[in-house]
Amino acid sequence: DSVYGVDKWGMGLVSVLPNGDIGLKNPLIPDAVVTSLPDIIRNLGERGIQAPLLVRVGSFLEQSIIGINQSFAEAIERSDYKGVYRGVFPIKVNQQAQVVQRIVEFGRPYSHGLEAGSKPELAVALAHHLAKDAMIICNGVKDADFIRLAILSLKLGFNTVIVLESPKELETVLQVVKETGQEPLLGVRVKLTNQISGNWAKSSGDRSTFGMHTDQLVSVIDKLKDHGLLHCLKLQHSHLGSQIPDVNDVRRAVGEASRYFVELTREGVPLTHLDLGGGLGIDYTGEKAANENSINYTMDEYCANVVETVCHVMNEAGIDHPTLVTESGRAVVGSSAMLIFNVLETTLYDAQTSPEPDAEDHHLVSDLARIPEYLSLDRLQESLNDASFYRDELRALFRRGYIGLREMARAERIYLHVMAKIKKVAPAIGVDPVIDEQLEKLVDIYHCNFSLFQSLPDTWAIDQLHPVAPLQRLNELPDRRAVLSDITCDSDGKIDKFILANGVSPSLPIHSLDDETPYYVGVFFIGAYQETLGDLHNLFGDTNIATIELRKNGGFDLLHEQEGDTVGEVLSYVEYDPRDCIDAFRQMVDRTTSEADLTASDRKQLISAYRAIISGPTYYA
Ligand code: PLP
Secondary structure, eight states, X not given: OOSSOHHHHSTTTEEEOTTSOEEEOOTTSTTOXXXXXXXXXXXXXXXTOOSSEEEEEHHHHHHHHHHHHHHHHHHHHHTTOOSOBOOEEEGGGOOOHHHHHHHHHHHGGGTOEEEEOSHHHHHHHHTSOOXXXXXXXXXXXXXXHHHHHHHHGGGGTOEEEEEEOSHHHHHHHHHHHXXXXXXXXXXXXXXXXXXXXXXXXXXXXXXXXXXXXXXXXXXXXXXXXXXXXXXXXXXXEOOOOSSOOOHHHHHHHHHHHHHHHHHHHHTTOOOOEEEOOSOOOOOSSSOOOSSTTOXXXXXXXXXXXXXXXXXXXXXXXXXXXXXXXXXXXXXXXXGGEEEEEEEEEEEOXXXXXXXXXXXXXXXXXXXXXXXXXXXXXXXXXXXXXXXXXXXXXXXXXXXXXSSOHHXXXXXXXXXXXXXXXHHHHSOOTTSOHHHHHHHHTTOEEEEESSOHHHHOXXXXXXXXXXXXXXXXXXXXXXXXEEEEEOSSSOTTOEEOOEEETTEEESSEEEOOOOSSSOOXXXXXXXXXXXXXXXXXXXXXXXXXXXXXXXXXXXXXXXXXXXXXOBHHHHHHHTTOXXXXXXXXXXXXXXXXXXXXXXXXXHHHHHHHHHHHXXXXXXXXX
């Protein structure tokens, strides 16, 4: 694999097998056999679970939970830190029951808890059997109902912390405390001034939406004191934003958070927990660089920096080491899911054969056809200029009615043939950026069976890169380059930025397809945020989902299957009752039958075609 850089970004989970298949390896079994992903997809297909398909791998998730807990434990040991680590998983990063349940299960030995940012997420958190000393951290804007349930849950033995986002929220807490007669477990969110770089820079710094300034903190402390509740304030929280690219931003922010901790402690607040929020990133590109899609640190380095920084500030101030909490979501769940889709058809921007110009064709058509006679590496730019000039002129003649459809079709085909010859002569990609840029306009479009808006919303919204690679034939040099378009009717519905071995590229090297063999493409490490943020653009619903486990000796077990949305289901999400739709269609058929000459079998055929759509999948089947 010298093209896709799988070894660079694969995290040891994804690799290329000698037969050219993408392979997956169970990271929890050191000598596990690598299993072919195309084999898994074929096998799932035989069981009726077709692409487009979201594949979740249990051990990829388990490995991340173990990883973060072990990394913190090791850093704590190395730094002689006296506190412990208690992670919480932010439900918003992936709320799917199958995922949260597994996180709770895998996290139990480490007392890994959950973070809830809304009432539904609190309801999810409280429906789980967490370890005795695991925490539930409640962030976000909270009304009295939210706060009441959080406080009452303490009676059941949950360690539910209400993180105060504002002085006003404290008012509601005080009311509920009065009403229930139960003391709360409280946290306070501080607004750090350090600003991070990357996609989520706005989540940090002075203008970030959440958290309290120093004067607000002081008023909260005073008010709690007044009500005799200061002893309930145990946790300090801050969050800088997701996917922090630069570890030095982490260091600076943790330093600042620790200083707040010291000052609050000096104010008499009996803090025991320092919660540093999320932000631990994923190296999507494998570059190990501080940019939007990469990070310049490992999980071990992140943990070591957090522990050492807190340790240093606390030691200097002579304050007991707090329990460390992080709310890592992306790093825990991101690597565990991949989207697999099939290519449906291709629009090629070159042609291997071309017709001869007709004798009556405009002379520009023959001019175009003659370009290969002088095409050479030296005259490449000239040939490109000529080809686009002749074609543009011919298009102008067509628009004005001087040439007809068949002549234009011949010209277009000849142009594509010239392009095929130009691509053959052109230097390899990367040698001449000017030529590269022109040839990029001629890359193919591979039309694929997925919706960017449903399955990869961050690709659309914030240009987030996820590794993309064909699942098969990686031992064959790809002979084409393409962008991948989805099946929504939206020109934004395409992937046109790819992580390759030698950097980021606006097209994906890909193979010529034959009509018989299915060709699958995978988008990797999409477990964080994508499922949740995806939408119903064009009414494409959830894809099929398979949760699998990789066996030691190759092969896999299907742990859970979730069928994708049917058309009827997505209609109900947008306020249609599918039965009413069928009824309305049936009445229309019956009206037409009585007015026009529809036979009984026409009626049957029409209604069953409509029903088949309603009960079928939203994707190309
Ligand atoms: N905690 C809070 C308060 C958040 O807003 C977020 C997301 O931005 C997270 C945790 C999760 O962050 P990440 O996925 O970067 O770990």
